[in-house]
Amino acid sequence: MNYATLSALISTRRSFLCVGLDTDVQKIPKGISPLAFNKAIIDATRDLCVAYKPNIAFYESMGVAGWQLLKETMDYIGHEHFTIADAKRGDIGNTSAQYATAFFDHYAFDAITVAPYMGHDSVAPFLAHPDKWTILLALTSNSGAEDFEQLPVVQRSGTTAPLWQEVIERSAGWGGPDNMMYVVGATRAEHLGHVRRLIPDHFLLVPGVGAQGGSLEEVARYGMNKDCGLLVNASRSILYASSGSDFAEAARAEARRMQASMAALL
């Protein structure tokens, strides 16, 4: 799915919601299989969101069966949504190429999240796939972002900037707004305006609204660009809105609440 198609979806559905499929066997209602749970969540939210983001760790932790579940979930989503493998992969070139094959070719994702630590040749194999997207971690929503992402680094120009800024500035030339996005956490809304000045045209994938406490209004105020340029993710607040047999209705109500807020902000 390309930039224009994704932007058109946002405009048509009046939503920039990404539903994170963090399917946790400990949390889904008793007596429901993970696949039935995913299908019910997808059916309940399909018209309210533009993207789905399976969190690969939750599938990987189920062993071989988890990968079958991922494949069947991807088949069920179909082609009317942007799909993100939240995998945070990244390795030397020949190995990143294998990860790209796995997620882009085997599971047919549109996009994958990638960790920047190992630098350009660890990211390039993902960018080499035409019509696919690389979503690079910049400033994440967790407390550990203080440890390294926020550290001041001395840039080539001699000025000092946080590491996440250097990651954005250095990597922005590796691809373009049509094949790269950046992860910027909603819990860092005060930095979103800064990010937007650095990369006015890139999509941002924003986790941290919902269970992690970020504000949708602040994200839109500081992060939106002329085409919207945002995908705001919610996972637990939608998936586990109810732990009972009404989980799908509760998920729809929460997704509907977020979509209505988004429509007002667009």
Place this chain on the structure above:
Amino acid sequence: MNYATLSALISTRRSFLCVGLDTDVQKIPKGISPLAFNKAIIDATRDLCVAYKPNIAFYESMGVAGWQLLKETMDYIGHEHFTIADAKRGDIGNTSAQYATAFFDHYAFDAITVAPYMGHDSVAPFLAHPDKWTILLALTSNSGAEDFEQLPVVQRSGTTAPLWQEVIERSAGWGGPDNMMYVVGATRAEHLGHVRRLIPDHFLLVPGVGAQGGSLEEVARYGMNKDCGLLVNASRSILYASSGSDFAEAARAEARRMQASMAALL
């Protein structure tokens, strides 16, 4: 497997060789299944190495079948070798916990490689597993290490040091030499002495000898400590020493050559 057991294995086998199982369906001899290939490589190298390191990307790229292959490969390795999931995972806490479950519980690895970018709470869930190891990326062997790992950062003390040094110094207190190791590439041998002064007691996992061109002698000279403290990995140079039906004999010859060099260095 704990520190003492691993060190005893190195002493007994006179080897600190880790065989990287980067099993590439494009490269293994025609007519041999990936599982038969892995079993033949393991049989050919079992007495010459102390560790096996499946490179998870190569299994992931095979889809569901790849995870079955990984499981069967782990079962075949057994418990007389240290096992490393070369996965370079790392995410917010609840997600890293799922990755830890996958590799430590489901596939029974002793250790996993982890990317440090997201900071402490992305690493802590791996360290929470007793008798398991977290191997943090510090200074990798690829050209992209120049992009961010080598960048000068301003440390809390006000002094400037490369990011990889800050990663080591900051994270060394998150665990100890009995549950943490660091990745330092053999192509950066000039930095190994520096690493050793920072962390005299930790094991280092050293890729980059073999296909990537690093020198075993230099790694030993600068990186060894009183208990050895090194695991030197070779993948392609052993697995694909021959592309013919004699691949296992050729793999053994190459592993034997490395083990003999290691015995002389111990």
